[in-house]
Amino acid sequence: GLVYLGDILYTYKGDIPEGTELEIPAHTKGIGAQAFINQPGLSKVWIPDGVKLLGQGIFNWCINLSEIKLPNGIKTIYTSTFKKCLSLKQITIPESVTVIERAAFSGSGLQSVIIPSNVLTIGEIAFKDCVGLKQIILPDGLAYLGGGAFNGCTALVTAYLPASIQELRGYPFLNCNSLTCIFYDGSSAEQLIDKINVDQIEQVKPSYRSAPIF
Numbered sequence: 001g002l003v004y005l006g007d008i009l010y011t012y013k014g015d016i017p018e019g020t021e022l023e024i025p026a027h028t029k030g031i032g033a034q035a036f037i038n039q040p041g042l043s044k045v046w047i048p049d050g051v052k053l054l055g056q057g058i059f060n061w062c063i064n065l066s067e068i069k070l071p072n073g074i075k076t077i078y079t080s081t082f083k084k085c086l087s088l089k090q091i092t093i094p095e096s097v098t099v100i101e102r103a104a105f106s107g108s109g110l111q112s113v114i115i116p117s118n119v120l121t122i123g124e125i126a127f128k129d130c131v132g133l134k135q136i137i138l139p140d141g142l143a144y145l146g147g148g149a150f151n152g153c154t155a156l157v158t159a160y161l162p163a164s165i166q167e168l169r170g171y172p173f174l175n176c177n178s179l180t181c182i183f184y185d186g187s188s189a190e191q192l193i194d195k196i197n198v199d200q201i202e203q204v205k206p207s208y209r210s211a212p213i214f
Contacts, residue, residue, distance in 0.1 A: 008032055016041035018064075024048060031058055033078075040064050047071045054078060056101075059085055070094050077104045079123075085109065089132070093119075100126050102146065115139050122149050124169065131155055138162055140185070145172050154178060161185065 003010045007029035016022075016036070021044040024031070028048065033055030036042055042059070044067040051071040057080040059065055066087040076099040082088060085108045093100075095116045102123040105113070111132040115122070117139045124146035127133065133153045137160040138145070147169035150156060158181045159173065173179055 004028075005032075009035055011035050012039065015039070019043050022046070024051065026050060029053070031055060033057055034060060036062055038062070044068070049073060054081060056080060057083065061085075063087060072096055075099065077101060079103055080106070082108050099123070102126065103128065105130060115142070117141060120144065122146055124148055125151060128152055134158075136160070138165075140164055143167065145169065147171060148174055151175055157181065158183070 001013060003013050007027060009024065009028050009031045011032060012035060016039045018041045020041050022042060023046045026048050028051050030051060030053035034057045035055065036059050037057055038061040040063050042062045042065050045065065046069045049071045052073055054074055056078040059082050060080045061084045063084060063086045065085045068091060070093065072094045073096050074094060075096060077097060079101045080103045083103050083106045088108050089111045091110065091113060093114065093116050095118055097116055098118050099121045100119060100123060103125050104123065106125050106128040108130055109132055110130045111134065115138055119139055119142055121144045122142065125148045126146060127150050128148055129152040131154050134155050135158045136150065136156065140162045141164050142162055143164060143166045145165060145168045149172040151171065151174045153176050155178055156176045157178050159179065160183045163185045
């Protein structure tokens, strides 16, 4: 069962029964790193708004997790939080989140995700190998997009980039073999092309959000 250190949910002892729908107790203030790692029995989770900290890799390899309610007030989705959550098709990220760290959703089953307007940073390989993801709209205000952020998102057709982006690290859209349109809401589309490095797209047409770059 649930193991606590004070108000922090430290881990789950034992194997979670198949099809478990878990409501985290209201008194919980935080959830420790890898608390539910590799628990295929976990199906749905509700986390109360009183929880202010979610550690790294909490749901890593929870392959049957299909639904989660995240608490309002968290600032960061840490490394590998939802890595390999193969059954997680969609998620609502709270508006309070400002950072999505490295590999946070890597290899998950996401088909749609709304990145909230307060997110400033998306880390390296954050959505790598999300093979069901077809479209991504990055919010106005996003400043940093990490290397390989969407690497291997083979179903991704369209991406929207805001003018606020200050830094794109290497190959954020590498191996996105279905990507045909990148819309850019800014005035320096030509400069942005050099940073995106989509080597599998031959024809480049600089433009703005009203028309695709690629």
